[in-house]
Amino acid sequence: MIELVNVKKVYNAGNPSEFSALNSVNLHIAGNRVTVLKGPSGSGKTTLLSIVGCMSRPSAGRVKLNGREITSLPERFLTDIRRKTFGFIFQQPNLIKGITVLDNVMLPAYPLGEKRSHLKIKAMKGLSELNIANKAASKVEWLSGGEAQRASIVRALINDPHIIIADEPTAHLDTKLSYRFMEIIEKFKSEGKTVIITSHDPLVYESSIVDSVVNLRDGQIEGEQA
Amino acid sequence: MRAWIEKQRYIIDFTISSLLRRKVKNFGLLALYTLIVFILASTMFFTYAIKKEASLILKSAPEIVVQKIVAGRHDLFPVNYIETIKNIRGVAAVESRLWGYYYDSLVSANYTLLTPPSNAGSADSVKSSATTTAVESASGDPQSTDASKPLFELNGAVLEPGTLIIGNGIARLRHIGKGDYMPFLTFDGKVMNLKIAGTLSSQSELVSSDLMLITEDDYRKLFGIDNSHVTDLTVVVNNPSEVAMVASKIKKRLPDARPIIRDEILRTYDSIFNWRGGMMIVIFSAAVLAFVIFAWDKASGLSAGERREIGILKAVGWETSDVIQMKFWEGAMISLAAFFTGVILAYIHVFFTGSIVFEPALKGWSNLYPHFELTPFVNLEQLTTLFFLTVVPYTVATIVPIWKAATIDPDSAMRFTGE
Ligand SMILES: Nc1ncnc2c1ncn2[C@@H]1O[C@H](COP(=O)(O)OP(=O)(O)O)[C@@H](O)[C@H]1O
Ligand SMILES: [Mg+2]
Numbered sequence: 001m002i003e004l005v006n007v008k009k010v011y012n013a014g015n016p017s018e019f020s021a022l023n024s025v026n027l028h029i030a031g032n033r034v035t036v037l038k039g040p041s042g043s044g045k046t047t048l049l050s051i052v053g054c055m056s057r058p059s060a061g062r063v064k065l066n067g068r069e070i071t072s073l074p075e076r077f078l079t080d081i082r083r084k085t086f087g088f089i090f091q092q093p094n095l096i097k098g099i100t101v102l103d104n105v106m107l108p109a110y111p112l113g114e115k116r117s118h119l120k121i122k123a124m125k126g127l128s129e130l131n132i133a134n135k136a137a138s139k140v141e142w143l144s145g146g147e148a149q150r151a152s153i154v155r156a157l158i159n160d161p162h163i164i165i166a167d168e169p170t171a172h173l174d175t176k177l178s179y180r181f182m183e184i185i186e187k188f189k190s191e192g193k194t195v196i197i198t199s200h201d202p203l204v205y206e207s208s209i210v211d212s213v214v215n216l217r218d219g220q221i222e223g224e225q226a
Numbered sequence: 227m228r229a230w231i232e233k234q235r236y237i238i239d240f241t242i243s244s245l246l247r248r249k250v251k252n253f254g255l256l257a258l259y260t261l262i263v264f265i266l267a268s269t270m271f272f273t274y275a276i277k278k279e280a281s282l283i284l285k286s287a288p289e290i291v292v293q294k295i296v297a298g299r300h301d302l303f304p305v306n307y308i309e310t311i312k313n314i315r316g317v318a319a320v321e322s323r324l325w326g327y328y329y330d331s332l333v334s335a336n337y338t339l340l341t342p343p344s345n346a347g348s349a350d351s352v353k354s355s356a357t358t359t360a361v362e363s364a365s366g367d368p369q370s371t372d373a374s375k376p377l378f379e380l381n382g383a384v385l386e387p388g389t390l391i392i393g394n395g396i397a398r399l400r401h402i403g404k405g406d407y408m409p410f411l412t413f414d415g416k417v418m419n420l421k422i423a424g425t426l427s428s429q430s431e432l433v434s435s436d437l438m439l440i441t442e443d444d445y446r447k448l449f450g451i452d453n454s455h456v457t458d459l460t461v462v463v464n465n466p467s468e469v470a471m472v473a474s475k476i477k478k479r480l481p482d483a484r485p486i487i488r489d490e491i492l493r494t495y496d497s498i499f500n501w502r503g504g505m506m507i508v509i510f511s512a513a514v515l516a517f518v519i520f521a522w523d524k525a526s527g528l529s530a531g532e533r534r535e536i537g538i539l540k541a542v543g544w545e546t547s548d549v550i551q552m553k554f555w556e557g558a559m560i561s562l563a564a565f566f567t568g569v570i571l572a573y574i575h576v577f578f579t580g581s582i583v584f585e586p587a588l589k590g591w592s593n594l595y596p597h598f599e600l601t602p603f604v605n606l607e608q609l610t611t612l613f614f615l616t617v618v619p620y621t622v623a624t625i626v627p628i629w630k631a632a633t634i635d636p637d638s639a640m641r642f643t644g645e
Contacts, residue, residue, distance in 0.1 A: 049640070055541065082636075098246075103240075112229070113232040
């Protein structure tokens with residue numbers, strides 16, 4: 001499904017502060033599986049995830065999505081692929097304050113110009129699946145941490161992506177909410193979606209739902225485990 | 227296409243909610259912007275109104291006015307000069323006028339007293355004299371239909387001995403109206419009470435504001451002028467190209483007469499209006515300068531909150547161009563709202579409140595400062611200019627920081643920490 005060939009990422013290239021966050025990463029991520037990128041803080045997990053999710057470009061190497069080379073596509077196409085293929089769950093909920101939960105959830109669909117009534121139905125359905133439909137009209141600043149994260153998950157799903165990307169999703173959740181999150185992931189998997197998670201939380205990478213764990217250290221893969 | 231429209235609607239809705247989220251900042255911005263548009267538009271409306279007044283005066287002014295000069299001073303005009311002038315070739319008509327200024331110490335104002343031309347008191351004669359002038363000025367003037375209207379109308383009031391008709395400015399100043407009496411002090415120190423028969427309405431308050439119409443008899447009694455004298459003459463010339471020639475003939479035949487041709491009067495008015503216009507330009511350029519500074523300030527940065535939001539939008543799948551469209555609508559909405567509010571307020575200000583904000587600066591020249599309520603006139607060209615001076619630069623200014631926004635990578639959203 002996703003293939004990385006010799007991917008490198010250098011930050012601040014040419015500056016004294018030049019930093020190589022990824023060194024020749026080769027990786028294959030299978031479809032309809034849950035993959036965890038594991039590694040200590042600073043090992044390059046977020047960097048790798050943003051490259052996989054078409055959020056940033058590698059400094060060298062190639063990224064293929066369903067066999068199609070996407071590294072060299074112009075921004076417009078990359079954005080288009082990103083919003084149709086990927087759903088992002090960030091470490092922080094990253095909701096926009098001052099507008100309602102419902103508006104936040106619908107945001108990624110705006111550039112697609114879908115009919116409002118359809119979009120609303122879809123958003124409400126997503127919210128009720130994660131049990132926060134009653135918060136649809138609330139402002140986001142009134143949500144608890146768990147509710148905010150669930151709202152951000154609904155937002156990630158609004159354009160019905162095949163691949164869900166989550167960056168340290170349990171970092172700000174207590175144990176109960178973390179288990180709850182893994183249940184949601186299980187549901188995605190049963191719906192045939194591909195899930196990629198970064199985490200150094202055992203609760204995540206030791207979970208039975210996870211199909212493969214990739215160990216990262218200093219921008220390199222240590223070896224794949226089953 | 228449908229999707230595009232729907233998308234714009236989403237973006238507009240989102241922009242509105244964004245603007246409302248930063249209420250204090252954006253309302254402050256809107257208020258300042260509206261104020262600037264208000265000043266600019268008021269200046270434009272005012273200058274235009276005053277020019278319009280000037281052009282009305284131009285149309286009704288006689289081609290030649292003849293005064294008598296004694297030792298360089300304006301003196302009473304002997305009636306027996308009239309025949310001499312009538313006999314000059316090219317002269318179509320000569321009319322004598324009786325008019326003068328009267329200082330009212332009660333309100334410290336100068337009135338202009340005037341006897342209606344020839345067969346006194348009839349509104350018709352006023353009309354016909356205005357029409358006579360209009361015939362000459364009609365040549366090649368697209369607005370000549372305007373000129374066929376009389377300079378002022380008597381509102382049906384009939385001027386009889388012992389009565390007078392007053393301009394709106396005087397009525398306002400002294401809080402008097404039809405049926406009231408107005409006392410005058412005559413040349414020999416007696417009090418003369420005249421009853422107000424009505425007020426003047428006019429296309430041009432500038433002309434009629436301080437005007438009083440009284441009968442010839444009353445005028446002569448008030449100022450002590452015998453029947454062999456008038457104040458001055460107006461001369462109608464058939465052929466506009468002969469005006470200068472007629473004027474020089476008058477001067478030759480009557481050495482103590484001073485013919486003043488319309489162009490000279492116009493020059494005087496022009497300098498008055500230009501002085502005022504000049505002052506307005508100072509206000510105008512100050513406002514433009516303020517606007518430029520303000521737009522520049524607005525253009526020069528995105529707040530941390532805005533950067534963060536743009537990062538999130540890009541991360542969830544908005545393109546740079548979507549963000550630009552959002553910023554465009556933001557600029558367009560603020561500037562259109564400010565533009566229309568400012569223009570409407572300025573319209574009310576200039577045409578309904580008599581430029582109350584500018585009044586202190588303008589009032590100096592007369593206690594009977596006219597209200598320009600009567601000629602609300604919107605010049606499309608000026609509005610367009612104003613539009614391009616304000617809405618366009620502002621909208622552009624809001625889009626500019628987008629080149630900075632474009633450098634916000636979508637993955638920056640992954641690195642936001644804390645709230
Ligand atoms: N924009 C950037 N500029 C410079 N260095 C960066 C930038 N982003 C990340 N890094 C560095 O790259 C390394 C890997 O970062 P990251 O991918 O966030 O690691 P992880 O997610 O595993 O903690 C870190 O040392 C970090 O400091
Ligand atoms: Mg990270």
